[in-house]
């Protein structure tokens with residue numbers, strides 16, 4: 001039997017209308033939520049002024065909750081869970097996205113995955129990276145998982161929809177493990193952890209180019225299905241992407257999680273895919289090599305070498321290069337002229353050979369564990385050595401701290417006490433948040449982590465998160 005995927009017209013974010021569409025979709029797909037039902041939106045970051053388009057919209061979440069309640073006489077617990085990204089406490093993002101109000105209004109249980117207990121889930125797939133993955137207990141315990149991604153372009157993986165939304169079922173301690181050139185493998189691994197009973201994709205307004213700071217693109221559709229590969233394949237076609245170019249979709253399909261060929265999918269609904277494709281003409285992706293993106297455009301110049309994993313030795317779309325792009329796009333939200341405003345920085349990543357030919361006032365960041373270089377800077381012999389570890393060498397019990405405060409302060413301290421004009425910023429990957437801190441220190445540009453509009457609510461959410469996490473993980 002072919003997997004069925006519905007593309008439904010929906011022009012606006014009206015919860016009642018969305019509820020009706022989802023209810024009809026559930027009937028057509030024969031879906032019956034039951035037991036512990038967990039809704040997982042994409043709330044990687046949410047802030048109405050600065051990051052208005054990154055998350056699944058609250059109205060879509062509310063519409064799905066309403067549909068679940070109408071169709072869910074077998075539901076024992078209806079919950080919404082997520083772990084937002086870049087170390088920001090999930091509470092902050094639930095509050096700023098409006099989820100908190102929706103959750104309270106409908107009496108639904110919130111799960112902040114950065115506060116819950118983690119449990120290991122064993123993996124058995126032939127091409128798995130690891131034998132087990134730690135996930136929040138509510139994910140491991142749920143009977144019916146509802147995946148609510150937002151359809152967006154992604155600078156590391158080309159597209160993010162249903163498959164990639166599972167990155168958010170990991171707390172920070174595990175989220176960044178294999179979040180490098182192995183990211184696509186990891187996304188495929190995560191499909192083994194939980195199988196969605198229902199997928200509802202927010203593509204009313206899709207996101208172009210970036211994942212944290214996308215530019216909106218009105219498609220006016222809701223995509224509904226039950227198989228992540230089938231749904232993502234349809235989503236790819238909707239925005240003119242060849243599914244074979246989305247590596248995690250290819251891996252997941254090859255591992256047997258579903259089809260990636262439109263002929264093997266029953267595409268239905270009231271919005272024909274050809275009409276959607278006409279509407280999405282001009283939808284912009286963002287897969288730009290950092291040397292092409294930065295060099296000659298301003299004061300950041302990149303030097304990219306070779307990389308350790310043979311499947312992707314010439315460039316890593318994920319990992320540090322992508323994190324640099326995301327961080328600069330965050331700065332752009334504050335300073336559109338950031339590439340001119342920032343002081344000169346040379347960004348070196350990978351195994352680089354030969355002189356850097358630095359300008360007299362240019363700082364250097366050697367980014368990430370895999371980076372190596374040897375040469376002269378200011379008459380001093382400098383040797384940067386790689387400390388890259390393969391997936392099997394990474395010891396999950398000895399991971400560096402992922403605490404938000406540590407992540408903010410340690411780069412700042414490293415830069416403050418550094419008297420040289422170069423620095424080796426360690427991490428694999430060096431996260432987006434770390435890039436923000438290093439680039440602000442080296443480039444002498446305001447650190448957006450200290451924005452007065454967000455610093456207090458983020459700090460309060462951080463303290464609440466620490467208290468709840470301590471309680472849940474000690475006594476929960």
Ligand code: SF4
Nearest residue numbers: 180319368369370428
């Ligand atoms: S340190 Fe190297 S291998 Fe690791 S994420 Fe960065 S670029 Fe990729």
